[in-house]
Amino acid sequence: MIEKDQAIVLRTAPYSNTSRFVLWLTREHGRIATLVKGALRPKSAFIGQFDLFYTCDLLYYTRNHGGVHVARECALLKPRTAFRTQWRACLFASYLADLVSRVLPDGAPAPAVFDWLDDVLDELATGEAAAETTLHAELTFFDRLGWRPVFDRCAICGGPANQTERRAFFAAARGGRVCAMCAPDVRDAQLAPADALIILAGWQGARTPREAKAIRCSPRQARDIAQLLGAFMRHHLDLSPESRSIAFIG
């Protein structure tokens, strides 16, 4: 059977001298793997039509055994050539593609995640504030997966976050911010920079991406936010990808 879908390239690997194995995130069929036969032959119709982080129109033959389909046609929609010159943005894009490929199961439709990744890659390709864009993207990704962390109130008692409070706590296992009253009873509650939690609450509360983008953070705050979201990811997704530390630290 032939399927047609929009797809973003998450990963490529050599299969033979001229063929490539490609992992895609498709809009309607979720994460799929295809073989692109003869992709590197000089006269191949696939030459230049796919590479990492491209959005493409993909036509493929479905194969039920082994889970690897066979690409028939691929037409380039968005090449995002900025990643070729903005190497920092490219590192973050690589991490996010790795994150998606680790979290999503094969063949489970995830149109919301597809739209999310398409938008985030567009945003990263502008080359502006790549670290902030990635942190905000992580936050919205948790949302899409149904793991929305709580930053605007205490995750235990529900009491509102005190914006003037200097000592704030964060407990990954409890799902986010913990107030000073509840913190002594929570085993994994750790002191967290209050300004980082306020920025995270601001990003979550933003009604539009533009509104979220207006909330900026300093490099120190970005490091603190990366640490908090990293702890949340480790606990709830059981993930601590090396690609994340490479993207954020180098």
Add this chain to the structure above:
Amino acid sequence: MLEPLEPLIHALARLPGIGRRTAERIALRLARDRSRSMARELTAALQGLETNIICCSRCGAITTTAADPCALCTDPRRVTDLLCVVEDPSDIETIERSGAFRGRYHALMGKLSPMRGEGSRHLGVENLRRRIEEEGFTEVILALNTDVESDATAAFLREILAPLDVKITRLATGLPAGSGIAYSDPVTLSAALRGRRPM
């Protein structure tokens, strides 16, 4: 049934291009050989590799322990002020076969690819910078592939090497020989237009 072969299958399956099924076939073929000649040959070759074959301590090309630095680094007939930076030692072999370059080489042993666990620290940039300063190269040619990650790696190297007094160039990209404009993709065509030259 294959349990006794499991360590061999596991080791073979870690090699590039060899999956579990292929590893099983190779292991079974070796096990079926009653004369054991195939296994002996393979063992001797692997032992030889372990004791005699290394990557050149200077450029990263494949060489023997007895010839380190390699012939490409020590040959006085080669041009000494041109350095060609490649991703992988196999690229050195490919460029050498073309006969178009007679300078020195440097293999990065990878590219910027967080999803494969390779960051800037894995590229040995300090080593490259030291070589450029100590060996007095006047031009560094970035002969990297043209995929997204390789282009990003080239951009990273350009930024890192910019403070050094050296000319940095990149291999030309554009239309393949024997092809036509109608068959080229937008990325290649725009690279070809940007890289046009007077004639």
